[in-house]
Amino acid sequence: MQSYTEENYLKTIYHLAESTTNVQTNAIAEQMQTKPASVTDMIKKLADKGLVDYIKYQGVTLTEIGKNTAIDIVRKHRLWEVFLVDKLNFKWDEVHDVAEELEHIRSVELIERLDEFLGFPKADPHGDPIPDKNGRFAKTQFIKLIELKVGDSGTITGVSQHSSAFLKHLEKLGLTLGKQIQISDVTDFDGSVEILLSDKQVNISREVAKHILISSNGKN
Amino acid sequence: MQSYTEENYLKTIYHLAESTTNVQTNAIAEQMQTKPASVTDMIKKLADKGLVDYIKYQGVTLTEIGKNTAIDIVRKHRLWEVFLVDKLNFKWDEVHDVAEELEHIRSVELIERLDEFLGFPKADPHGDPIPDKNGRFAKTQFIKLIELKVGDSGTITGVSQHSSAFLKHLEKLGLTLGKQIQISDVTDFDGSVEILLSDKQVNISREVAKHILISSNGKN
DNA sequence: AAAAATTTTTAGATTTACCTAAAAATAAAA
DNA sequence: TTTTATTTTTAGGTAAATCTAAAAATTTTT
Numbered sequence: 156m157q158s159y160t161e162e163n164y165l166k167t168i169y170h171l172a173e174s175t176t177n178v179q180t181n182a183i184a185e186q187m188q189t190k191p192a193s194v195t196d197m198i199k200k201l202a203d204k205g206l207v208d209y210i211k212y213q214g215v216t217l218t219e220i221g222k223n224t225a226i227d228i229v230r231k232h233r234l235w236e237v238f239l240v241d242k243l244n245f246k247w248d249e250v251h252d253v254a255e256e257l258e259h260i261r262s263v264e265l266i267e268r269l270d271e272f273l274g275f276p277k278a279d280p281h282g283d284p285i286p287d288k289n290g291r292f293a294k295t296q297f298i299k300l301i302e303l304k305v306g307d308s309g310t311i312t313g314v315s316q317h318s319s320a321f322l323k324h325l326e327k328l329g330l331t332l333g334k335q336i337q338i339s340d341v342t343d344f345d346g347s348v349e350i351l352l353s354d355k356q357v358n359i360s361r362e363v364a365k366h367i368l369i370s371s372n373g374k375n
Numbered sequence: 376m377q378s379y380t381e382e383n384y385l386k387t388i389y390h391l392a393e394s395t396t397n398v399q400t401n402a403i404a405e406q407m408q409t410k411p412a413s414v415t416d417m418i419k420k421l422a423d424k425g426l427v428d429y430i431k432y433q434g435v436t437l438t439e440i441g442k443n444t445a446i447d448i449v450r451k452h453r454l455w456e457v458f459l460v461d462k463l464n465f466k467w468d469e470v471h472d473v474a475e476e477l478e479h480i481r482s483v484e485l486i487e488r489l490d491e492f493l494g495f496p497k498a499d500p501h502g503d504p505i506p507d508k509n510g511r512f513a514k515t516q517f518i519k520l521i522e523l524k525v526g527d528s529g530t531i532t533g534v535s536q537h538s539s540a541f542l543k544h545l546e547k548l549g550l551t552l553g554k555q556i557q558i559s560d561v562t563d564f565d566g567s568v569e570i571l572l573s574d575k576q577v578n579i580s581r582e583v584a585k586h587i588l589i590s591s592n593g594k595n
Numbered sequence: 596a597a598a599a600a601t602t603t604t605t606a607g608a609t610t611t612a613c614c615t616a617a618a619a620a621t622a623a624a625a
Numbered sequence: 626t627t628t629t630a631t632t633t634t635t636a637g638g639t640a641a642a643t644c645t646a647a648a649a650a651t652t653t654t655t
Contacts, residue, residue: 160612180633193613195634200611212620212633243488253482260480262473268463380642400603413643415604420641432603432650 157206159259162228163187164197165206166258168217169225177214223290230286232258233279234269240280241273247280247331248322281322282313282332282368297368300336300348301361308337313368321366328357330367377426379479382448383407384417385426386478388437389445397434443510450506452478453499454489460500461493467500467551468542501542502533502552502588517588520556520568521581528557533588541586548577550587 157165167186171178180198184191202209206221217225235257239245245253267288270276277293278284284292297313311334314322325331329352339356340349346361359367377385387406391398400418404411422429426441437445455477459465465473487508490496497513498504504512517533531554534542545551549572559576560569566581579587 158611181631189612190614191633192615192635196612214633239485243485243492245484245488249484253480253485256480256482257477260473260476262476264465264469265459265463265473268465272463378641401601409642410644411603412605412645416642434603 156261157204157224160197161201161204161206162224162259164194164201165217165221165225166228166232168207168215169222169229172217177216179214183215226286226290228258230288230290231260231266233283233285234266234273234276236279236281237273237276237285238269241276246322246326248319248326250280251317251319278313280332281317282311295368296370298371299365300338300350300359300367300369301346301364303338303369303371305338305341307371308335309369309371310335311367312370314366315368316366321363324363325367328359329353329355330357330359336369376481377424377444380417381421381424381426382444382479384414384421385437385441385445386448386452388427388435389442389449392437397436399434403435446506446510448478450508450510451480451486453503453505454486454493454496456499456501457493457496457505458489461496466542466546468539468546470500471537471539498533500552501537502531515588516590518591519585520558520570520579520587520589521566521584523558523589523591525558525561527591528555529589529591530555531587532590534586535588536586541583544583545587548579549573549575550577550579556589 164183164187167183168178171182171186175182180191180194183198184194187194198207198209198215201207201221202215205218206224207215207217209215232254235254236250239250239253240247270288275287276285282295282297284295286292295313298309299315300311303309311330311332313332314325316322330336334352337351338348339351341347342349346364347358348361348364349356349358351357384403384407387403388398391402391406395402400411400414403418404414407414418427418429418435421427421441422435425438426444427435427437429435452474455474456470459470459473460467490508495507496505502515502517504515506512515533518529519535520531523529531550531552533552534545536542550556554572557571558568559571561567562569566584567578568581568584569576569578571577
């Protein structure tokens with residue numbers, strides 16, 4: 156059994172490991188709003204518990220057990236987000252912080268029943284896949300909107316940024332999950348992208364385009 | 376903002392204050408499965424924060440703020456219990472421990488929406504009243520089954536013991552909330568009570584009878 | 596009202612998760 | 626390949642919540 160803090164470290168390492176093999180101390184510290192020295196302390200503890208593999212100065216990787224633990228927390232986080240949106244009518248930009256607390260509630264029974272109550276959802280309100288109770292989930296084949304070329308089209312199926320500010324912005328522009336879009340133009344000057352969204356032209360900054368995930372359904 | 380631990384102390388003091396004016400150190404320690412020395416430490420802290428009034432060797436009482444905080448935690452606990460039973464099909468003897476964790480989730484919005492989602496319930500699965508968002512709730516006029524006389528009848532509307540063992544036992548005997556009962560006999564020897572429950576005779580020990588709460592609807 | 600028993604508090608330690616400041620290792624630049 | 630910069634670790638310390646053992650206050654009993 157891990158403390159909330161340990162769980163948060165494991166989750167952070169898990170997410171960081173999606174883009175690098177060896178997760179670095181500083182990256183963890185930045186993500187967790189703490190100091191590198193504190194991270195080193197905790198990493199040692201997690202290593203002692205067999206949840207991470209750790210070589211001094213080389214960063215960490217999750218062990219099998221550590222990874223499963225992290226995935227379980229991610230599962231809980233995402234299921235709670237679905238609950239908040241589907242049942243309690245929260246908006247997708249309001250759920251993150253509460254789910255961040257709820258994910259630590261320890262009851263296998265609770266989560267299994269919640270999963271059932273929600274109808275075994277496959278994705279959370281941001282399009283992220285929800286692992287099943289064995290930790291399995293489909294590797295999603297998303298492409299970042301920024302990587303599409305003029306003429307390409309697809310469906311918005313996810314976002315890679317969960318901040319309220321970002322999500323509210325998307326909402327305002329009408330860029331919500333499930334919407335069909337097509338790239339009409341990419342501005343050389345600032346890299347902003349002009350997209351066609353149900354007969355309407357919408358311009359989004361490069362920064363925004365980086366965090367919208369598309370399931371591509373047709374090349375130019 | 377209080378720590379989980381502080382919240383648990385406040386809640387415990389609140390419950391103990393239902394039967395005594397000044398809550399004693401040892402009583403808190405016993406209830407919280409900790410040592411009196413730890414209780415003294417925490418009481419000082421709560422007193423510094425203005426949540427309890429404390430005179431050395433004289434026990435504590437909750438201040439207005441402390442009481443409101445405690446009531447809010449009780450509200451959350453009971454709403455979560457309703458959620459677990461009504462929505463996730465937990466049994467009444469399975470909810471206590473999970474609710475004990477859920478009650479600490481800090482989000483006013485979450486609780487208001489949960490309350491609404493559940494249809495603003497007035498009582499939890501054990502018959503305990505749920506305070507509204509202003510902390511108000513009806514003082515319940517329960518009488519302990521043990522205090523009834525032969526011939527008295529009433530409805531089971533609550534229990535004053537939430538342990539799984541006790542609740543499972545009641546379940547087995549058919550003594551659940553809403554059931555009509557009448558006292559047919561009280562045994563001199565061991566104080567056990569013979570009751571009439573929908574044309575069936577059921578015998579319960581004095582210990583059990585102490586923890587069943589009846590809303591009396593007729594004297595002998 | 597003294598003696599005995601109980602309750603409560605104090606004093607001093609421990610553990611967890613942090614921190615700062617300085618040292619050590621690694622990586623990047625000259 | 627040195628020098629410089631960056632990253633990471635170590636050393637030593639703090640605050641929260643706990644503990645044990647002993648002292649102090651209160652209550653009960655004789």
